[in-house]
Amino acid sequence: KQEVTQIPAALSVPEGENLVLNCSFTDSAIYNLQWFRQDPGKGLTSLLLIQSSQREQTSGRLNASLDKSSGRSTLYIAASQPGDSATYLCAVKDDYKLSFGAGTTVTVRA
Amino acid sequence: NAGVTQTPKFQVLKTGQSMTLQCAQDMNHEYMSWYRQDPGMGLRLIHYSVGAGITDQGEVPNGYNVSRSTTEDFPLRLLSAAPSQTSVYFCASRTGSTEAFFGQGTRLTVV
Numbered sequence: 001k002q003e004v005t006q007i008p009a010a011l012s013v014p015e016g017e018n019l020v021l022n023c024s025f026t027d028s029a030i031y032n033l034q035w036f037r038q039d040p041g042k043g044l045t046s047l048l049l050i051q052s053s054q055r056e057q058t059s060g061r062l063n064a065s066l067d068k069s070s071g072r073s074t075l076y077i078a079a080s081q082p083g084d085s086a087t088y089l090c091a092v093k094d095d096y097k098l099s100f101g102a103g104t105t106v107t108v109r110a
Numbered sequence: 111n112a113g114v115t116q117t118p119k120f121q122v123l124k125t126g127q128s129m130t131l132q133c134a135q136d137m138n139h140e141y142m143s144w145y146r147q148d149p150g151m152g153l154r155l156i157h158y159s160v161g162a163g164i165t166d167q168g169e170v171p172n173g174y175n176v177s178r179s180t181t182e183d184f185p186l187r188l189l190s191a192a193p194s195q196t197s198v199y200f201c202a203s204r205t206g207s208t209e210a211f212f213g214q215g216t217r218l219t220v221v
Contacts, residue, residue, distance in 0.1 A: 031207045032207050034209055034210060036212075041217075042214065042215070043200065043212050043213055043214040043215050044200065044212040045212075046210070046211065046212075049208070049209040051207065089152070089153075091153075091210075093207065093210075096141075096158060096160065096166075097143065097155050097158060097168060098143075098153075098155070098202070098210060100145075100152040100153040100154075101152055102150060102151065102152040103152065
């Protein structure tokens, strides 16, 4: 059974600092990995999708890397802003379903 | 383009009542799924469908039924609501190995 872990569970940083969010998974036989953002009381917004054949994916200030062999992905958010405060979830797709981590809740202090 | 639409957004049920959570997508995605989100536990898969007429169970299917008569719709039925089913429910859709899109969620309280 795929287990997805996100550490730390919570993170507080001053504005302008770079954010590093970690995601690890136990079974490397994945099709892709997706990072989501969730604001309080809201749904999931897709940030980045990395296919299993890719090593990284970039969108604006966001960069996600994938090391399938070691079962790790990292989401980097450059020059954080208070608007980046949210919970970030990673999910791996294996066969028919997505397996989610519990998320990292980020607070960016102005 | 509406994406994935869930209704209702909020619902309070009494123990033993039944109800249907609606999910519709307009992206012609073949894969649709239902998740529940509970504090500290992440999202867990309830049921999923790989196309019209085809459904299967996920991790936590007990107490829920689904059907998929069209590509667009994937309703989730609670047969006899229990307090343990108090949760936030999300519907998602995708095609192949592309990104998954999620609805805004239904917040269900069972009293």
